Amino acid sequence: MLQLSHITKRFGQTLAVDDVSLSIAPGQIVGLVGENGAGKTTLMRIVAEELRADGGAITRPERIGMVHQHFAIVPEMTIAENLALIDRTAFRFLSLGSIERDAEATVQRSGIALGDVSRRAGELSVGEKSKLELIKAIAVDPTLLILDEPTSVLTPMESAELFGVIRDRTRRGTAVVFISHKVPEVLEIAQRVVVMQRGKIVADTPRAETTAETIADAMVTGARATSPAGSPARSTERSTPLLQVDSLALHRNEIVAIVGVAGNGQTDLIERLRATRRETRIGFIPEDRTRDAIVAEMSIAENLALGERRWSKRAGAARAKSLIDLYRIRATGPRQRAGDLSGGNQQKIVLARELDRRPEVIVAAEPTRGLDIEATRFVHEELRKAVAAGAGLLLITSDLDEAFALADVLHVIYRGKLSEPLTPATAAERAGRLMAGIS
Amino acid sequence: MTRLLIGIGAAALAIAVLAMAAALAGHSPADVVGVLFDGALGSPLAIRGTILKSIPLLLTGLCVVIAFRAGVWNIGAEGQFIVGAIAAWMGSPYGTIASMLAAAVAGAVWSSIATAMRLWRNAPEVLTTILLNFIAVHILGWVVNGPLRETSARYPQSDPAASALPQLAEIHAGSLISIATAIAAWWLLYRTTEGLRLRATGLNPSAARHAGINVPAQIARAMAISGAIAGVAGGVELLGVTHRLFERLAVGYGYSGIAVALLAGLHPLGSIASALFFGAFVTGAGELQRTSGISAAIATFGQAVVILAVVAAGALLTSRKPADA
Numbered sequence: 001m002l003q004l005s006h007i008t009k010r011f012g013q014t015l016a017v018d019d020v021s022l023s024i025a026p027g028q029i030v031g032l033v034g035e036n037g038a039g040k041t042t043l044m045r046i047v048a049e050e051l052r053a054d055g056g057a058i059t060r061p062e063r064i065g066m067v068h069q070h071f072a073i074v075p076e077m078t079i080a081e082n083l084a085l086i087d088r089t090a091f092r093f094l095s096l097g098s099i100e101r102d103a104e105a106t107v108q109r110s111g112i113a114l115g116d117v118s119r120r121a122g123e124l125s126v127g128e129k130s131k132l133e134l135i136k137a138i139a140v141d142p143t144l145l146i147l148d149e150p151t152s153v154l155t156p157m158e159s160a161e162l163f164g165v166i167r168d169r170t171r172r173g174t175a176v177v178f179i180s181h182k183v184p185e186v187l188e189i190a191q192r193v194v195v196m197q198r199g200k201i202v203a204d205t206p207r208a209e210t211t212a213e214t215i216a217d218a219m220v221t222g223a224r225a226t227s228p229a230g231s232p233a234r235s236t237e238r239s240t241p242l243l244q245v246d247s248l249a250l251h252r253n254e255i256v257a258i259v260g261v262a263g264n265g266q267t268d269l270i271e272r273l274r275a276t277r278r279e280t281r282i283g284f285i286p287e288d289r290t291r292d293a294i295v296a297e298m299s300i301a302e303n304l305a306l307g308e309r310r311w312s313k314r315a316g317a318a319r320a321k322s323l324i325d326l327y328r329i330r331a332t333g334p335r336q337r338a339g340d341l342s343g344g345n346q347q348k349i350v351l352a353r354e355l356d357r358r359p360e361v362i363v364a365a366e367p368t369r370g371l372d373i374e375a376t377r378f379v380h381e382e383l384r385k386a387v388a389a390g391a392g393l394l395l396i397t398s399d400l401d402e403a404f405a406l407a408d409v410l411h412v413i414y415r416g417k418l419s420e421p422l423t424p425a426t427a428a429e430r431a432g433r434l435m436a437g438i439s
Numbered sequence: 440m441t442r443l444l445i446g447i448g449a450a451a452l453a454i455a456v457l458a459m460a461a462a463l464a465g466h467s468p469a470d471v472v473g474v475l476f477d478g479a480l481g482s483p484l485a486i487r488g489t490i491l492k493s494i495p496l497l498l499t500g501l502c503v504v505i506a507f508r509a510g511v512w513n514i515g516a517e518g519q520f521i522v523g524a525i526a527a528w529m530g531s532p533y534g535t536i537a538s539m540l541a542a543a544v545a546g547a548v549w550s551s552i553a554t555a556m557r558l559w560r561n562a563p564e565v566l567t568t569i570l571l572n573f574i575a576v577h578i579l580g581w582v583v584n585g586p587l588r589e590t591s592a593r594y595p596q597s598d599p600a601a602s603a604l605p606q607l608a609e610i611h612a613g614s615l616i617s618i619a620t621a622i623a624a625w626w627l628l629y630r631t632t633e634g635l636r637l638r639a640t641g642l643n644p645s646a647a648r649h650a651g652i653n654v655p656a657q658i659a660r661a662m663a664i665s666g667a668i669a670g671v672a673g674g675v676e677l678l679g680v681t682h683r684l685f686e687r688l689a690v691g692y693g694y695s696g697i698a699v700a701l702l703a704g705l706h707p708l709g710s711i712a713s714a715l716f717f718g719a720f721v722t723g724a725g726e727l728q729r730t731s732g733i734s735a736a737i738a739t740f741g742q743a744v745v746i747l748a749v750v751a752a753g754a755l756l757t758s759r760k761p762a763d764a
């Protein structure tokens with residue numbers, strides 16, 4: 001059905017896809033895994049005809065639906081209007097009623113629950129937006145469905161719902177490519193696992209013949225950095241809190257996690273926190289890197305200098321050089337455009353910029369979303385180091401594993417309300433229920 | 440580098456389209472381009488004319504560069520130019536420097552009206568700056584017919600300003616002012632914190648805000664600087680060339696500034712070359728009208744071609760940006 005032979009794609013100096021051949025049969029679920037920048041998305045965008053390959057040949061199935069990691073929704077329009085946009089009829093009169101009836105039918109057919117279709121897409125939670133994207137992709141009844149990191153913003157329950165939808169599609173003969181770097185998830189859903197590394201396919205095995213360890217080994221390059229064991233010792237001294245909002249108090253040398261499903265009031269909370277502490281700068285790592293943290297058209301050096309009180313080009317370049325080394329940012333140099341880097345390396349820029357100022361308070365929202373194992377570990381390590389050096393870290397995350405791995409204290413946020421403080425020891429089962437709104 | 444190629448390509452395209460239009464109208468394309476060239480650069484007098492036209496164009500171009508770089512669509516250089524000229528006339532009894540300062544302040548105040556409406560009432564500056572142009576034109580019409588009308592009251596124009604810019608080799612000192620402004624704008628944008636923040640605000644306001652930059656204040660300052668430069672352009676034109684205020688003083692310098700800025704790829708130093716090109720184009724077109732009866736409006740046509748070519752090339756380039764893998 002899908003047949004790729006010797007596909008190659010270059011972006012400037014980088015060989016994003018390097019001589020890849022792959023074929024996928026109808027009804028097959030293929031897990032495509034690899035680190036950030038391994039070329040997974042680029043390869044699939046070539047399949048979806050969004051990018052043109054520099055070399056190689058492709059035989060495509062008739063209809064391809066692709067769900068991107070970044071949303072392609074018009075926020076000012078309603079769900080129904082967004083769904084009407086995919087209609088390829090040349091000309092047709094539309095009434096609000098007919099759009100909404102069609103939309104309801106489309107949602108129904110997809111087997112995904114989404115609720116009232118007259119709501120504005122911009123008001124949906126992140127989880128709901130990703131459901132809308134999935135519905136859009138399924139609506140064309142694709143013979144090949146490509147999902148790029150579809151679970152990164154979903155709750156475990158929503159992920160299960162998604163898997164149900166995927167299995168249902170494959171029963172009708174749709175082939176599915178599931179891009180992810182969450183290995184357990186891929187093992188759960190895929191029948192075949194393809195691993196990419198630096199633009200090449202390095203492993204392609206049936207699910208039954210592989211294990212999580214083999215996949216992880218294939219994904220990570222030989223030069224895996226050794227991480228210091230455990231977190232550094234912290235002082236337990238209780239001073240006056242650096243930050244206090246409702247039942248939440250953040251002290252020096254402490255990590256407080258706020259866990260919750262995206263869209264439960266985290267944004268408001270962040271804005272309130274920023275407002276309470278105008279006088280000192282908070283080290284802030286925003287959730288949406290490309291929108292809120294990186295100026296893609298500017299160089300790495302300039303991005304690192306954003307918000308600096310004093311800056312000169314020469315001192316800025318020298319500082320950028322040392323930060324690139326210190327934070328192991330993979331780049332050609334301080335003058336490279338930040339937008340040309342992979343997500344993990346962009347996040348390292350943000351981290352370097354925000355932590356290098358030694359802020360008293362660090363607010364990190366989903367700091368490892370979309371990052372691979374190595375980059376995630378690096379981010380965690382740097383955050384721990386900053387906390388050991390005296391900062392207080394407020395970690396806002398929808399990843400429970402991340403919260404448990406880092407936090408001293410947890411709060412669950414649900415519909416704008418914070419739960420009582422929990423300790424990791426007591427929180428394990430409670431947190432999952434609170435996130436789903438069961439108390 | 441790409442911006443330079445686009446600029447040269449657009450300029451060449453403007454001349455080519457002009458020649459083609461001339462051919463369609465029954466003139467020889469080679470003759471037309473020849474007259475255009477001679478009229479702009481063929482004699483010392485022609486060169487002087489080109490430079491005199493380029494001076495206000497460079498300043499209004501820089502006005503647009505600064506605003507666009509901050510992500511603000513200041514289409515109001517024309518109005519800021521006019522209020523700058525009026526303020527320069529009123530300041531001229533106190534000397535050239537005071538007169539120039541008055542022009543800068545007036546331009547800044549005029550553009551800041553649009554900023555205030557944008558920041559407090561969320562009114563799009565594309566509209567407000569254009570509308571402020573019309574208001575400025577009418578204010579100018581009123582002052583030259585009323586309070587500032589010449590003492591003899593013969594024409595709707597003012598008396599000559601009380602001071603003038605010094606002349607250097609038959610060209611007024613505005614040439615130095617405009618080039619110094621271009622260098623200062625380059626230095627501001629690329630060598631200062633202010634410029635770094637201004638560019639970040641223009642490219643990604645959200646990231647700028649989260650990095651601790653006060654975005655509204657940044658926009659306000661960029662617009663004030665932008666307006667001040669256009670005001671100075673008006674002052675320079677008054678004290679260097681026209682000396683009197685009259686209704687058709689600005690003759691579209693403000694709008695042409697947009698073409699200058701776009702052709703320069705929004706680069707301050709590129710604006711020098713770009714302003715000279717348009718200065719030559721306008722001067723050559725004047726000669727064309729005198730010798731072959733082709734309307735000098737052909738220069739406006741050329742500007743439009745340049746703007747379209749640059750915008751189209753920019754759109755083509757951005758649509759091919761690599762995606763993150």
